[in-house]
Amino acid sequence: MPRFSIIVPAYKVQAYLGQCIDSVLSQSYEDFELIGVDDRSPDGCGQIFDEAAARDDRVRVLHLPENVGLGRARNAGLEVATGDYLLFLDSDDTLTPGALRAVADRLEECAEPEILVYDYARSYWNHKVRRSRDAELFSRPGPEVFSVGERPELLGLLMVVWNKAYRRDFVEQQGLRFPPGYYEDTPWTYPSMLAAERIALLDRVCVHYRQRRQGNILSTSSRKHFDVFDQYDRVFAFLDSRPDLGHWRPVVYGRMLHHLHTVVSRPDRVPADARREYFRRAARHCRRHRPAGYRPAVGPESARLRLLARGRRRSYAVLRALEWLRREAPGAVRRMRHAVGRPLLGAYQRIAQRLPVRRDLAVFAAYWNRGPSCNPAAIHAKLRELAPHIETVWVVDRRRRDEVPPGIPFVHPGSRRHRAAMARARYFVNNVNFPDSTVKRPGTVHLQTHHGTPVKYMGLDLQEHPAARMDFERLLERVDRWDYSLSSNRFSTLAWEGAYPAGYTTLEYGYPRNDVFYTATAQDVLEARAELGIPEGAVALLYAPTHRDYRSSYRPRLDLARLMQALGPGHVLLTRMHYFHDRQDQTPSQIPDGAVIDVSGHPSVERLCLASDGLITDYSSLMFDYANLDRPIVVYADDWEVYREARGVYLDVLSGRPGETPGAVARDEQELISVLTSGAWRDESAAGLRAAFRERFCEFDDGRAAERVVRRVFLGETAPLPHLPWAERRPAPDPVTALTQRGTVPAPAQGADRDGLDRLRAFSPS
CATH class of the missing domain: 3.90.550.10 (Spore Coat Polysaccharide Biosynthesis Protein SpsA; Chain A)
Structure with a gap:
């Protein structure tokens, strides 16, 4: 025992x-x-x-x-x-x-x-x-x-x-x-x-x-708070059954009165339309259980307690209002004075916020108004297909207006049209937070899609890390606007709910931006390669490092000329810097034309993934998306210890443990060259790590995430589409398989790793 x-x-x-x-x-x-x-x-x-x-x-x-x-x-x-x-x-x-x-x-x-x-x-x-x-x-x-x-x-x-x-x-x-x-x-x-x-x-x-x-x-505001009356009935029934304890009735009654007051005094408990009934119930309850001669103790709450015990709701409300005015009036006058001095556009927006919410209007944004991309873009496309009656508008920075695809309506931040849309739209979709000035009106729906499975600490988990430079109080005010938080795996669900504690509902639907990895065809893969100028038969590696919070700027410590010389002809490196940096420095002149292609400004990272034979990254969330394609992933991390201490991590991607590391690992440039030239980046060991990683982090991605989101958030359907079993998920074919399906597999480009291409065929998904 x-x-x-x-x-x-x-x-x-x-x-x-x-x-x-x-x-x-x-x-x-x-x-x-x-x-x-x-x-x-x-x-x-x-x-x-x-x-x-x-x-x-x-x-x-x-x-x-x-x-x-x-x-x-x-x-x-x-x-x-x-x-x-x-x-x-x-x-x-x-x-x-x-x-x-x-x-x-x-x-x-x-x-x-x-x-x-x-x-x-x-x-x-x-x-x-x-x-x-x-x-x-x-x-x-x-x-x-x-x-x-x-x-x-x-x-x-x-x-x-x-x-x-x-x-x-x-x-x-x-x-x-x-x-x-x-x-x-x-x-x-x-x-x-x-x-x-x-x-x-x-x-x-x-x-x-x-x-x-x-x-x-x-x-939580609910009529269930009326349960407090039944619970005290049970307490007094116990006292009735124990005459030897009857002398405790005045004490328990006083505690009950304070408890009833605590419940009704909190604005987040008894619904507004139920307060009249609560006061009536409280008065009946107090009459039933009040001991003879009871007097509440003198104190700041005594007047309120007497009014509650008598059911005097209106008098109670007047008393609370007078108390509030005495406490808050000076600050309220200052706030009014400040509001009068706001710009005219601010006044316009406040007026618009008094107009009815438009149930057929949705506002989209991504990456701090950089334009249509990521999960919001995939949801937007599916929304147009399934609910064309909903009008959509994107918030796009003025410097990015020329990058918006034709046919997509957009507004610039701070403009009159932007303020009107933010004031009246019912739906708000973003992969980051909308600005602090955004008002969460009753009846509106905010969907936070996020933009990747987190390796590094996020939200409140950053409080004790030196790389964190944020106002956590303000952050949580933004999080409080969320109605839904999108997740692509259980790992992310737990991370988001811990780092961003609020009352939203988590949607474990998968990432809409990854749908294309299951819907793209062999022709899509080949067209993506052709658009980038990748020769047929070449091995194309996508190099995509992430941002470093502990550095004001970041240029990967990787000698591209040395790397490409080691790989030799028949290899292409697609380099994509983090969107905080946009473009890398100019490609060294000693690298042959076409061997290194800067794709930092390419509008679709998903299309770059489709075009590549493998991914080289460090701590970027792109590795979790790329795992859906079941293609080789190499982790190149030469500053792991510094990054881990400065930012904090949820996952040790260098551990080599199945379910944590997505493939081969390199800690310095020479080790990276060795991994790539020896074929270790795509051997059987790497494939085994990738399979375990994919099973853990791609559990909800099956090509139908965007449809699930649209049906739940915009159409109100509560039963999501079931996730396809693993055996039925078919990612887009890799480039070698795509050429095979087209029936035109050329000889490997001069200098390409012929054995490596054969191994790639062997480990390509069927």
């Missing part, structure tokens, strides 16, 4: 669940069982629990057949718990290091109390940690073990179950179980604290209580 049973229910918290589980399994005290309860979670929570159970036999997993809510999910864990003591841990919170050892030692010191109460700290998204406001209660002098009658101030603690250890036989003796609905801790904590005869304290932070910016169920 274990000392502790730690019950962790989970529902839609996949971004945090792994940290929660790890905080338990890494404890120095090991005598416990962790009972993970998958409350029919629609995301990856069940799989995360199963993976933990597979690596640690102290983990037991319950998969509930239907979603039952937090309380009843805890009950399911209770039914199978075998530990001496029960601990409850919410799936987005964590145990602090050494917490279980401290709890075990304190229980032994206090001779097995029925309840041990320990402290917690609030953990914020910006890594700040703040101990609970009641921390001083734990250090007050008093008896080691006591009843709540000896320490009544404990009833003023946050009434939750995850800051306590409960002796299991006490729980069974009292018949404690969690009810359904919101605020399910209330009918458990009050009865247990009042009934316990032996309570002890541990003056230590044992839990980090995550303060989620969004997604906290109690911060």
